[in-house]
Amino acid sequence: MTSHLSQTKPTTEQASSGRVSWQQELKEAIRSAAELCQFLHIDPAAICAEEVDFPVLVPRAFARRIERGNPTDPLLKQVLATASERDDVDGFVTDPIGEEQAQLAPGILRKYSSRALMITTGGCAVHCRYCFRRHFPYSESPSGLEQWQPSLDAIRADEQIEEVLLSGGDPLVLPDQRLAQLLIALADIPHLKHVRIHTRTPVVIPSRITDSLVDLLKSSRLKVWFVIHANHANELDGEVFASLSRLQNVGIPVLNQAVLLKGVNDDEDTLFELCKRLMDVQILPYYLHQLDSVAGASHFHVPVEEGRALIAQIRKRLPGYAVPRYVQEIAGEQSKTVLA
Structure with a gap:
């Protein structure tokens, strides 16, 4: 999946207020399992896995809601690539709902x-x-x-x-x-x-x-x-x-x-x-x-x-x-x- 945002410009309201635009927030998002573990002070060797076909992408605004040092945080589990993704399990397919x-x-x-x-x-x-x-x-x-x-x-x-x-x-x-x-x-x-x-x-x-x-x-x-x-x-x-x-x-x-x-x-x-x-x-x-x-x-x-x-x-x-x-x-x- 690819992003279309890096070339878009911030809105006038964001530029005038000095706030970081949503486009900039996405541009600065965390983009690897190792970077996410480092940001959260978690040992990557314990839980992280390199992404094979679905890269990690986590905006920092979301990452800041994850408890640092907690490898079982429920928000972290939703966004961190782990070795379990490589499991080949019967019934789990690439198009599960027939789109x-x-x-x-x-x-x-x-x-x-x-x-x-x-x-x-x-x-x-x-x-x-x-x-x-x-x-x-x-x-x-x-x-x-x-x-x-x-x-x-x-x-x-x-x-x-x-x-x-x-x-x-x-x-x-x-x-x-x-x-x-x-x-x-x-x-x-x-x-x-x-x-x-x-x-x-x-x-x-x-x-x-x-x-x-x-x-x-x-x-x-x-x-x-x-x-x-x-x-x-x-x-x-x-x-x-x-x-x-x-x-x-x-x-x-x-x-x-x-x-x-x-x-x-x-x-x-x-x-x-x-x-x-x-x-x-x-x-x-x-x-x-x-x-x-x-x-x-x-x-x-x-x-x-x-x-x-x-x-x-x-x-x-x-x-x-x-x-x-x-x-x-x-x-x-x-x-x-x-x-x-």
Whole structure:
């Protein structure tokens, strides 16, 4: 996966305030397991492994939330390459949810009724070790307005599509100008009503939510929904919430989806704290995903029955709207399978 950010310019608001731009934060991100271990004062010989096909990428804003000297920190486990990624485990494959068969056109997936998903870019702000698209052929997907045209044409031709999900990679590693081009093009398709942005960037680089991005999203004809990705309460500090509140203040709903991960959030108290922290700032705990069985991530697997038991436990402690739906993506199915 590649980043498109090193050539983009900081926004006027960031330049005038003296703050480091989100582009600069990404440029200065940690890019190797050894560098991450050094930053956190952890012996690399104990847990680190050289990345084979999926490089380490961790913004320093996220790395600073990891406890120094703690090799079992739940945030560290999500981003540090380890030898377990090399395990060859039956059932863990490169395309666990059958996306190759769901392509309507290059860079666009059509799995669900009334919705389509656009692969806007192969770039991400962080490389999560459990990523179900860690083997995705991003080089075959478009990443600019001219290259997006076949995807836009496919959406225009299918009047059943009312919502487009912007995914990747992560759409928010695209500069605002390119996002504006895409949103304008989508808004020009009469039968579209909603656009949903799936992103982890504001969690790992909160400064990404700029004035220009907020203005862009609130001015669209389309109803914008924001889905962030956080798996542990420690990922969500005041800076993250302040950033996301800028979207909420202009009427953009913010939801969260998490992945159930062994050693990260597979216990009752951890899941409870995540959901409660989200609820306290009016972010809806939307989904808890069963891990997709992607090659290189088998060490994160939690059995479904354990996941169901966790949901049953936190349901006793939280109001119904604060309990995420526990779901699984199954290749070939036309909707997510609800597990609990």
